[in-house]
Amino acid sequence: MVTLAEVARHAGVSASTVSYVLSGKRSISAGTRERVERSIQELGYHPNAGARALASSKSNVIALMMPLRTDMYVPVMMEIAVAVATTARGHGYDVLLLTREEGPAAVRRVTGSGLADAMILMDVELDDDRLPLLREAPQPAVLIGLPADTAGLTCVDLDFVATGALCVEHLAGLGHRDIAVIGEAPAVYERHTGFAERTLEGLRAKARELDVRLLHRPCEVGYGPTATTLARIFDERPGTTGFVVQNESAVEPLLGLLRLRGRAVPEDVSVVAVCSDQVALQASVRLTSVSLPADEMGRRAVSRIVAKLEGRGADEVELLTPKLTVRASSGPAPD
Amino acid sequence: MVTLAEVARHAGVSASTVSYVLSGKRSISAGTRERVERSIQELGYHPNAGARALASSKSNVIALMMPLRTDMYVPVMMEIAVAVATTARGHGYDVLLLTREEGPAAVRRVTGSGLADAMILMDVELDDDRLPLLREAPQPAVLIGLPADTAGLTCVDLDFVATGALCVEHLAGLGHRDIAVIGEAPAVYERHTGFAERTLEGLRAKARELDVRLLHRPCEVGYGPTATTLARIFDERPGTTGFVVQNESAVEPLLGLLRLRGRAVPEDVSVVAVCSDQVALQASVRLTSVSLPADEMGRRAVSRIVAKLEGRGADEVELLTPKLTVRASSGPAPD
DNA sequence: GGAGGGCGTCGAAGCGCTTCGAAAGAGCCT
DNA sequence: AGGCTCTTTCGAAGCGCTTCGACGCCCTCC
Numbered sequence: 081m082v083t084l085a086e087v088a089r090h091a092g093v094s095a096s097t098v099s100y101v102l103s104g105k106r107s108i109s110a111g112t113r114e115r116v117e118r119s120i121q122e123l124g125y126h127p128n129a130g131a132r133a134l135a136s137s138k139s140n141v142i143a144l145m146m147p148l149r150t151d152m153y154v155p156v157m158m159e160i161a162v163a164v165a166t167t168a169r170g171h172g173y174d175v176l177l178l179t180r181e182e183g184p185a186a187v188r189r190v191t192g193s194g195l196a197d198a199m200i201l202m203d204v205e206l207d208d209d210r211l212p213l214l215r216e217a218p219q220p221a222v223l224i225g226l227p228a229d230t231a232g233l234t235c236v237d238l239d240f241v242a243t244g245a246l247c248v249e250h251l252a253g254l255g256h257r258d259i260a261v262i263g264e265a266p267a268v269y270e271r272h273t274g275f276a277e278r279t280l281e282g283l284r285a286k287a288r289e290l291d292v293r294l295l296h297r298p299c300e301v302g303y304g305p306t307a308t309t310l311a312r313i314f315d316e317r318p319g320t321t322g323f324v325v326q327n328e329s330a331v332e333p334l335l336g337l338l339r340l341r342g343r344a345v346p347e348d349v350s351v352v353a354v355c356s357d358q359v360a361l362q363a364s365v366r367l368t369s370v371s372l373p374a375d376e377m378g379r380r381a382v383s384r385i386v387a388k389l390e391g392r393g394a395d396e397v398e399l400l401t402p403k404l405t406v407r408a409s410s411g412p413a414p415d
Numbered sequence: 416m417v418t419l420a421e422v423a424r425h426a427g428v429s430a431s432t433v434s435y436v437l438s439g440k441r442s443i444s445a446g447t448r449e450r451v452e453r454s455i456q457e458l459g460y461h462p463n464a465g466a467r468a469l470a471s472s473k474s475n476v477i478a479l480m481m482p483l484r485t486d487m488y489v490p491v492m493m494e495i496a497v498a499v500a501t502t503a504r505g506h507g508y509d510v511l512l513l514t515r516e517e518g519p520a521a522v523r524r525v526t527g528s529g530l531a532d533a534m535i536l537m538d539v540e541l542d543d544d545r546l547p548l549l550r551e552a553p554q555p556a557v558l559i560g561l562p563a564d565t566a567g568l569t570c571v572d573l574d575f576v577a578t579g580a581l582c583v584e585h586l587a588g589l590g591h592r593d594i595a596v597i598g599e600a601p602a603v604y605e606r607h608t609g610f611a612e613r614t615l616e617g618l619r620a621k622a623r624e625l626d627v628r629l630l631h632r633p634c635e636v637g638y639g640p641t642a643t644t645l646a647r648i649f650d651e652r653p654g655t656t657g658f659v660v661q662n663e664s665a666v667e668p669l670l671g672l673l674r675l676r677g678r679a680v681p682e683d684v685s686v687v688a689v690c691s692d693q694v695a696l697q698a699s700v701r702l703t704s705v706s707l708p709a710d711e712m713g714r715r716a717v718s719r720i721v722a723k724l725e726g727r728g729a730d731e732v733e734l735l736t737p738k739l740t741v742r743a744s745s746g747p748a749p750d
Numbered sequence: 751g752g753a754g755g756g757c758g759t760c761g762a763a764g765c766g767c768t769t770c771g772a773a774a775g776a777g778c779c780t
Numbered sequence: 781a782g783g784c785t786c787t788t789t790c791g792a793a794g795c796g797c798t799t800c801g802a803c804g805c806c807c808t809c810c
Contacts, residue, residue: 126527130468131766148497162483177512192461302697336671362637466796
């Protein structure tokens with residue numbers, strides 16, 4: 081393996097000079113810089129990550145703590161990860177993949193070992209057990225999601241309360257008085273995952289405000305569970321004409337089931353989904369949806385982390401404003 | 416941050432003794448070990464990753480190069496990543512997430528900088544541009560997938576040729592003489608992704624052998640494209656009674672579309688999918704499928720990497736034998 | 751009772767890089 | 781011409797850990 085010292089010898093300069101050429105922290109004459117750069121090329125030199133981390137106390141790695149369950153939002157999680165990885169690379173950082181399942185131990189490992197310079201955490205629960213550690217960690221962190229207490233934390237998330245409100249508002253505006261919500265899997269609520277509860281909160285508040293009847297039912301992933309949930313909903317509220325689908329994987333089954341029941345979308349029944357634009361456009365009916373800007377959340381999270389690593393930017397909660405796009409799945413309520 | 420030296424002072428021993436307690440590379444008396452371990456606990460010591468990497472030339476990190484597209488098999492990729500991350504942690508390794516898109520440059524970065532001790536590559540193309548570098552890299556690597564030339568490489572993959580054959584065999588055995596294949600997106604074939612081409616090869620070979628007519632059509636992700644593809648298939652081969660679905664995301668749309676056309680599954684039409692068991696079970700019809708053992712592939716890949724890092728295990732291609740599970744979506748051909 | 755051999759521990763030398771202080775030279779002013 | 785500043789480069793220290801050789805001790809064996 082080629083070392084700094086070899087490059088220095090090859091270029092006829094000292095090691096520190098090579099280091100300064102690389103980091104740009106001191107001015108180097110054009111001639112020397114060129115000579116060094118040529119040597120680096122010729123020898124195929126790559127700085128040793130460990131040595132660099134040791135000497136500079138910076139690893140140039142961002143840790144990403146990701147949930148590895150498969151009971152929810154896999155594509156969204158993936159999309160966030162993609163955005164994080166790509167954006168981070170753009171800023172010169174690599175991404176270390178940690179599992180949400182390791183919990184606080186992983187946080188401790190990172191903060192203790194200097195494995196990473198900063199952390200991005202996904203799948204934040206309202207009262208997340210990683211938060212206390214995070215607050216005292218020397219490394220900055222950004223949450224993608226919103227816990228109950230955000231003091232001393234930086235968060236990026238979609239404003240799910242507004243998202244819920246927006247869905248109800250849209251349907252109510254079209255004259256729907258009976259709205260059903262196909263929610264996340266029960267386990268998601270049991271974990272007190274922030275976004276699920278907040279969406280519900282927004283849905284309920286707006287429903288109360290606009291005097292619309294709202295029925296919320298959690299729903300496991302899969303066609304069967306969706307069918308059961310739908311049947312229950314129609315049993316309980318036969319007059320339901322509006323649906324809000326929070327659970328991406330329930331979208332296609334729901335549309336299929338409505339078709340089977342002879343309920344036309346959007347003539348008889350309107351559907352609003354909270355999902356990525358991709359899903360909304362690929363479904364069998366082009367869905368009216370509030371988009372889940374996974375990509376943007378990932379990018380923002382990295383930007384904030386990088387800002388903090390560079391000493392800019394304070395702790396702050398950034399809630400992205402949801403946007404509802406009207407497509408072919410919603411229309412006026414039948415009379 | 417607590418250092419080895421501080422632990423040593425606290426325990427009243429030398430730094431090297433602490434190091435040996437940690438690594439177990441030399442015997443330590445029970446008393447000393449306990450004292451040191453207590454100090455480690457009390458001080459909350461975590462070894463510095465950079466220093467460790469520098470001194471031992473081992474980073475305890477495995478790089479995972481993952482495709483970050485969303486045009487195919489997102490859940491499968493995710494499942495593999497999960498398995499890799501979890502298994503790796505079980506062996507004491509962390510996982511560095513690299514994007515497939517960085518291509519050979521990422522391989523060079525890893526091999527040059529000592530960022531990782533080994534690499535696992537996904538989304539392998541038949542003539543992958545990362546392979547030459549890999550062959551001369553000092554770090555071991557495992558491919559999840561199968562390139563055309565496997566000399567000097569270690570690969571883990573499902574035997575997709577056998578998978579294709581199995582699907583045709585099953586349908587032909589039920590009396591189907593006209594089989595259509597809903598394939599991956601055209602881009603996947605254009606990239607010469609190994610598994611797609613191999614599956615097709617297996618399908619074709621077996622069809623020829625059993626004298627069955629086979630129609631293969633690539634298909635973009637989404638309901639619309641699936642509908643178009645299906646329409647074309649029935650135009651071209653109205654007598655089609657057997658379907659092989661290679662593309663997970665086409666499963667639910669296909670079932671819905673068949674229902675719309677009034678073709679009952681499995682009475683009129685049989686469907687065999689190549690997908691994870693989860694998808695097979697969650698679809699609107701419990702699918703006869705060849706399962707994609709993503710989890711096992713991830714685990715095997717890590718096992719092989721760890722073996723190589725420990726000096727065991729040679730270069731080898733490991734093809735997992737596909738298993739077809741008969742469920743409710745396939746039955747005898749109508750006459 | 752002295753030689754030989756383990757066992758347990760220590761000290762010191764790096765691993766490859768960053769970074770600080772200082773030296774060497776060049777250019778300018780008085 | 782001497783002193784000053786500014787630019788460019790160098791040398792050396794040190795980041796926290798691993799690891800090798802060596803040392804001291806106790807036990808065993810003839």
